[in-house]
Amino acid sequence: MSQIVFEGRPVPFHPGQSIGAALTAAGIRSWRTTRSGGRPRGLYCGIGVCFDCLITVNGRPSLRACMVEAREGDVVEGGGRDA
Amino acid sequence: MVIVGGGVVGAACAYYAARAGLTVTVVERGAVAGGTTGAGEGNLLVSDKEPGPELDLAVLSSARWAELAAEDGLGAAVEYEPKGGLVVAETEEGAAGLAGLAARQRASGVEAVEVPAAELTGYEPHLAPDLAGGMFYPQDAQVQPMLAAAHLLRASGAEVRTGVTVTGMSRSGARVTGVRTDRGDLAAGAVVNAAGTWGGEVAALAGVNVPILPRRGFILVTEPLPPLIRHKVYAAEYVANVASDDEGLESSAVVEGTPAGTILIGATRERVGFDRTLSTAALRRLARQAIRLFPVLADVAAIRAYCGFRPYCPDHLPVIGPDPRAEGLLHACGHEGAGIGLAAATGHLIAQSLTGARPDFDLHPFRPDRFPEQP
Structure with missing residues (x-):
């Protein structure tokens, strides 16, 4: 099975799956914290509207995890530019 | 009542x-x-x-x-920020216009501090380096x-x-x-x-x-960012736009950060009745004008836009x-x-x-x- 690397640990994905779906399927439900209050955030709407699931992929910050298709070997870190 | x-x-x-x-x-x-x-x-x-x-x-x-x-x-609850406004001019002519306006406004109790071109980045480190000058208005503020x-x-x-x-x-x-x-x-x-x-x-x-008639305006919202813009920053042409009687699309960038981390980029002015149709032409212009003031925004994602209708009298x-x-x-x-x-x-x-x-x-x-x- 294909893999991405989330904060140093391998996470499997099915071809066509979004990074957000792959993380959630692996039991990783949050990957950033809120600006005020530090509360955990992951998938919320899951369809690209809410911008809650921001993530950094291969160095590109502030992408929506629910909208980015997972690719073999992607290096994924939680949060966006303001994390 | x-x-x-x-x-x-x-x-x-x-x-x-x-x-x-x-x-x-x-x-x-x-x-x-x-x-x-x-x-x-x-x-x-x-x-x-x-x-x-x-x-x-x-x-x-x-x-x-x-x-x-x-x-x-109450101040904290409404996100009151007495941050001041910085109006910037692209040309010497624009800067002279700002100075004239400020002189007239001071007689009405407005505080206005002239900012020479060389001192603009002291107010806003990310401003474009080629602006002609500006005016700082400490009374300008913001609420949510x-x-x-x-x-x-x-x-x-x-x-x-x-x-x-x-x-x-x-x-x-x-x-x-x-x-x-x-x-x-x-x-x-x-x-x-x-x-x-x-x-x-x-x-x-x-x-x-x-x-009372509607005057439509769009606002563009960026992704949340670390603090980048300290004041309300807008182009000198904004004043002319506000007072204009033109019916067509007008826009001049007003750029400001918010406590939520997003940057708001306003504002267009159009007289099109209560039409809520998204105008990509308007949003493109706003984005271009904001990048003209803050080149760093070229690399920033806009995540949404919204519009509303200002109530105006003749x-x-x-x-x-x-x-x-x-x-x-x-x-x-x-x-x-x-x-x-x-x-x-x-x-x-x-x-x-x-x-x-x-x-x-x-x-x-x-x-x-x-x-x-x-x-």
Whole structure:
């Protein structure tokens, strides 16, 4: 099975799956914290509207995890530019 | 008394009227801040106005907002930020125009500090390096407009009835004695029309003409970023746009950070009725103009846009005060793009009118019967 690397640990994905779906399927439900209050955030709407699931992929910050298709070997870190 | 409209102006009227001892009910057709209030940036600006009654009202309102923000917890709750505004000019000609405007505004009580080109990045490190100069206005400030309306309403203790539409006025002879709504009649010693862009429709229910029309504006919102922009920053052309009578698309960038991390990029002006169709041409122009001021934004994602309808009168002045054509009816609407900023003074002056106190501001320029009667 294909893999991405989330904060140093391998996470499997099915071809066509979004990074957000792959993380959630692996039991990783949050990957950033809120600006005020530090509360955990992951998938919320899951369809690209809410911008809650921001993530950094291969160095590109502030992408929506629910909208980015997972690719073999992607290096994924939680949060966006303001994390 | 009954206030028609749960936007920031209605909320400020409720706040000051309740503080003056009146019993207030606010009737709102939709949700609190669901109209133009919720579609704004939260500008409290004195910098963008030519000398005249509107600037005088803005200066008074700026002081009232500072007082409100100093009240227990209210400033933090509404995200009041007395951050100051920085107006920048691209050309020497533009900078000279700014200096002339500032000289006229100072006579109206506006503080304005000239900023030479070389000192601009001291105010805003990310500004484009080739601007000709600017003017800093320490009185300019910002609130989160929806929070402002909601917290003023809460602090007022007024009864707020949302989802209730006013369908008519109760009369006793010529006098307005309350409102009729789709949920029953409400008797009132006075009715305040704070219906914003829809204020003309409410006035018509009382049989009086208050010509208010919509002027559409789009705002572009970036992804949340670490603090990047310290002040309200806008291009000198903005002042000309605000005062313009052109019907077509006008835009000049107003760029500001928010406590939520997003950057707001306003604002377009168009007279297209109540058309909510997304205009990519308008958004593209806003983005281009913002990048012209802050090149760093070229690499930043815009995550959404919203639009709203500024309530404007033919002479671009608001309508504030008792209506001599319909005793018992007062108006507090038509503030165009300055409603958040002008709300505090408007509420204060409406409360003075309601209690018979001598108003500390001449309302004559804002009188509701200044327009020609419709044929």
